[in-house]
Amino acid sequence: MIENSSLASIIIFYLLAITVIASAIGVVTSKNVMLACLSLLAVLLGIAGLFIFLAAEFMALVQILIYGGTVVTVIVFAIILTNLKDFSNLKSTKQAPFAILACIAALTCLIIGIVSSPALPAKLELNYISLTFLGRYLFTDWAIPFELASLVLLIALIGAVLMVKTSREGEND
Amino acid sequence: MILEIFDKFSYLFAPSFLLLFLTITVLFLTWLERKTLAKIQMRMGPMFVGFHGTLQPIADAVKLALKEDIIPRWSNKQIYWFAPIAVFVPAFMIWVTLPISDGFVVRNLELGLFYIVSISVLSVLGMVLAGWSSANKYAFLGGVRAAGQLISYEIPFIMAILSIAMISKSLNLVTIVENQSSFPNILVQPIGAVIFFLSGLAEIGRTPFDIHHAESEVAGGPFIEYSGAHWSVFFLAEYINTFTVAALVVLLYFGGWNWPKMPFDGNLHSFLSILWFLFKCYLIVLLIFWIRGTSPRLRIDQLMSFCWKLLAPLSFINIIITGFIMYYKLPWIILSLSSVLLLIIALYIIRKKTNAGPQNTIKLYSAKELRESNENQ
Numbered sequence: 224m225i226e227n228s229s230l231a232s233i234i235i236f237y238l239l240a241i242t243v244i245a246s247a248i249g250v251v252t253s254k255n256v257m258l259a260c261l262s263l264l265a266v267l268l269g270i271a272g273l274f275i276f277l278a279a280e281f282m283a284l285v286q287i288l289i290y291g292g293t294v295v296t297v298i299v300f301a302i303i304l305t306n307l308k309d310f311s312n313l314k315s316t317k318q319a320p321f322a323i324l325a326c327i328a329a330l331t332c333l334i335i336g337i338v339s340s341p342a343l344p345a346k347l348e349l350n351y352i353s354l355t356f357l358g359r360y361l362f363t364d365w366a367i368p369f370e371l372a373s374l375v376l377l378i379a380l381i382g383a384v385l386m387v388k389t390s391r392e393g394e395n396d
Numbered sequence: 397m398i399l400e401i402f403d404k405f406s407y408l409f410a411p412s413f414l415l416l417f418l419t420i421t422v423l424f425l426t427w428l429e430r431k432t433l434a435k436i437q438m439r440m441g442p443m444f445v446g447f448h449g450t451l452q453p454i455a456d457a458v459k460l461a462l463k464e465d466i467i468p469r470w471s472n473k474q475i476y477w478f479a480p481i482a483v484f485v486p487a488f489m490i491w492v493t494l495p496i497s498d499g500f501v502v503r504n505l506e507l508g509l510f511y512i513v514s515i516s517v518l519s520v521l522g523m524v525l526a527g528w529s530s531a532n533k534y535a536f537l538g539g540v541r542a543a544g545q546l547i548s549y550e551i552p553f554i555m556a557i558l559s560i561a562m563i564s565k566s567l568n569l570v571t572i573v574e575n576q577s578s579f580p581n582i583l584v585q586p587i588g589a590v591i592f593f594l595s596g597l598a599e600i601g602r603t604p605f606d607i608h609h610a611e612s613e614v615a616g617g618p619f620i621e622y623s624g625a626h627w628s629v630f631f632l633a634e635y636i637n638t639f640t641v642a643a644l645v646v647l648l649y650f651g652g653w654n655w656p657k658m659p660f661d662g663n664l665h666s667f668l669s670i671l672w673f674l675f676k677c678y679l680i681v682l683l684i685f686w687i688r689g690t691s692p693r694l695r696i697d698q699l700m701s702f703c704w705k706l707l708a709p710l711s712f713i714n715i716i717i718t719g720f721i722m723y724y725k726l727p728w729i730i731l732s733l734s735s736v737l738l739l740i741i742a743l744y745i746i747r748k749k750t751n752a753g754p755q756n757t758i759k760l761y762s763a764k765e766l767r768e769s770n771e772n773q
Contacts, residue, residue, distance in 0.1 A: 257525075257528070257529075258475070261475070284507060284510050285514070287517075287518070288510075288514035288517055291514075292517030292518050292520070296517075296521050296524065296547070299521060300524065303524065303528045303536070303539070353506075354507060354567065
């Protein structure tokens with residue numbers, strides 16, 4: 224399905240791309256915070272689909288596990304613990320023009336960068352990287368960055384515990 | 397010729413066949429559960445529709461399909477509608493890679509186990525959304541409970557799977573089963589099997605871990621407002637998940653269709669393998685129903701401390717021991733012995749804790765004691 228650039232694969236690619244872009248617009252424009260969050264889920268799952276399309280199955284599954292499963296659940300959890308009425312009448316503030324300008328500038332930079340890149344037009348080379356290879360590489364050549372990433376998570380965990388603890392002591396006195 | 401057509405459109409036929417298989421399984425499981433519970437409670441169970449109530453599930457399904465689908469006025473309509481799908485789709489998608497027999501699988505993924513883990517995480521979201529969007533306090537409470545429980549038990553669940561992946565040096569389910577042809581994994585990983593089974597029970601919300609949809613506490617939890625077809629989708633997902641956990645236990649720990657080996661060849665062999673696998677699955681399912689019929693529900697703090705203080709550390713120790721034995725290439729018997737030893741220590745700790753008396757519980761005073769304590773003051 225992927226090897227030959229047949230009609231089916233092109234259709235699937237554009238379906239995925241349209242899903243990702245449409246849901247991304249939905250995240251920004253939706254006034255209902257929960258719907259925005261679900262659109263974010265659609266974006267992340269769509270990107271996982273694109274990863275599968277590029278024969279990067281492991282990346283796709285990690286994307287679903289970490290972003291689709293965990294991050295979105297945490298965001299939903301944060302939303303259900305807040306009062307949705309606080310968000311019910313969101314309006315554009317005076318900062319809107321500046322935000323639009325900044326976004327347009329960033330987009331222009333990106334487009335110029337992509338178009339002028341010597342790597343384009345890229346030839347799609349699908350390298351099926353086996354999980355064994357990936358694991359060996361990750362735990363030998365890239366061991367220190369890998370461990371550092373887990374250290375960041377540990378720091379976040381300890382920080383969360385610390386914050387909760389201090390606030391409870393504050394309540395007592 | 398027919399086979400050729402079947403081959404060409406296998407991506408259409410295989411999922412529909414899978415859906416049919418799962419639906420029939422769910423219908424049978426509901427009947428089996430009611431009969432098993434009735435047996436435990438010395439009743440007859442469903443008797444009127446068909447021979448010994450065998451057609452009861454079909455009558456129930458028709459009833460559910462014809463029921464009015466009520467949507468609460470204050471609910472968030474889109475999300476209320478979306479939540480059952482978010483629960484059902486992951487439950488169904490897991491079966492894409494679960495092999496029923498050798499070569500009898502929709503897609504034999506190389507990363508099968510990892511796929512199962514990452515897909516099963518998605519169903520938490522559906523529970524939380526169902527609870528939130530129903531605009532009901534009990535549903536909301538159930539949703540929050542579900543999130544806490546499912547995310548917590550995800551950790552021992554994944555860690556037990558990880559130790560199996562270490563032993564078989566593969567994430568492919570067919571390879572894992574084929575590696576067990578001489579002896580099943582339960583002999584080397586008894587504690588892993590216990591952790592996996594218990595956290596699997598918690599993941600699917602079966603008694604004694606049905607905190608998030610406990611009828612006597614939160615009146616059905618996230619599903620309280622759902623009715624008719626929407627509710628039946630949740631129901632379907634729950635039973636599919638039950639069967640999934642049973643199938644995973646059989647595949648990972650009891651050698652699937654491969655142990656003990658069938659002494660036949662050809663078509664008879666593959667047919668008998670399927671029957672053998674399903675037979676083992678139904679034994680585990682019966683065990684799940686038995687536990688449901690005989691054990692009381694845990695409290696939510698007991699549930700959490702059971703996961704974080706017992707199952708999670710045990711699963712980490714299990715991984716460390718497994719890694720140690722694999723690195724020094726010690727015989728497997730040491731792993732099973734140390735695993736059994738660990739299990740005994742864990743049971744001892746549980747016994748000691750329960751014998752130490754209830755902690756942080758409310759003391760119930762009789763009227764007489766209350767009067768005496770008031771007089772003393």
